[in-house]
Amino acid sequence: MSALAVPVGTRAGSLSRAGRRRPSRGMTWALASLLVLGLVLALRTWVVTPFQVVSDSMAPTLPEGSTVLVDRLTLRWDGPGYQELVLFDSPDGPVVKRVVGLPGDTVRIYDAVLxxxxxxxxxxxxxxxxxxxVFFGPVExxxxxxxxxxxxxxxxxxxRTxxxxxxxxVTGRVISP
Known part of the structure; x- marks a missing residue:
């Protein structure tokens, strides 16, 4: 049986096959934690983002203070459809509203009926x-x-405003009202 030669100051088994030092268990956990944190941040930024509703303009569907999840990815391939709730950048900041008209539609409110x-x-x-x-429109x-x-x-x-x-x-569609 042959003896394993190890450089002075290292424990047996701490070198990889190529002679390099293996990362410590703590270093492995730190790297894995950083990778998971980066993945979570990337998913939250580009895929699914929580958003808090700050007004009662969507009540009763979304009361003020509700938190919704917004899908930021699928709009790149499939635009919003009728009755979908979407997040968009308004002059007053990001808001959630319901899509009621698509390109080419004529929208009006006549005696409160859309x-x-x-x-x-x-x-x-x-x-x-x-x-x-209530009356509004028509608007194309x-x-x-x-x-x-x-x-x-x-x-x-x-x-209407x-x-x-x-x-x-339009930056996302609401997936969890």
């Missing part, structure tokens, strides 16, 4: 009793734009 392309839209999340006699949604409204129409600053929103301003 009409898209002349057809009334059923919106069970809107309390029409608070909106009696241009190419590369969406029209968004808050569910709490009485207390929402949305496309901002106008249609550029698709580039």
């Amino acid at each position: 009409h898209v392309n002349g057809t009334p839209v059923e919106e069970p999340y809107v309390d029409l009793r608070t909106l009696d006699g 949604v241009g190419a590369g734009e969406v029209f968004v409204l808050g569910d709490n129409r009485f207390d929402s600053i949305d496309s 901002y106008g249609p929103i550029a698709l580039e301003a």
Whole structure:
């Protein structure tokens, strides 16, 4: 049986096959922790981000103070659709609203009822009793734009104020109301 030759000051078994020193267990845990932290930060920044709703403009669907998860990735391949909740950059900062009009649509509110392309839209999340006699539009949604409204129409600053929103301003879709 042959003896293992080890440089002075090292323990037997602390060298790899190539003669290099193995990282200590503490160093391995530190590197793994940094890798996991980096992965979590990357996922939170570019894939799924928590967002806190700071107004009651989306009530009752999203009461003020609600936290939602926002998918920031899939909009790159599949644009927002009707009735989806999206996060976008408004002149007042990031906000969540509901998409009610897509490019080429004509949007109007007639006696509190939303009409898209002349057809009334059923919106069970809107309390029409608070909106009696509301009229708006018609507005045509241009190419590369969406029209968004808050569910709490009485207390929402949305496309009725901002106008249609550029698709580039839409930064994510809400995946957990």
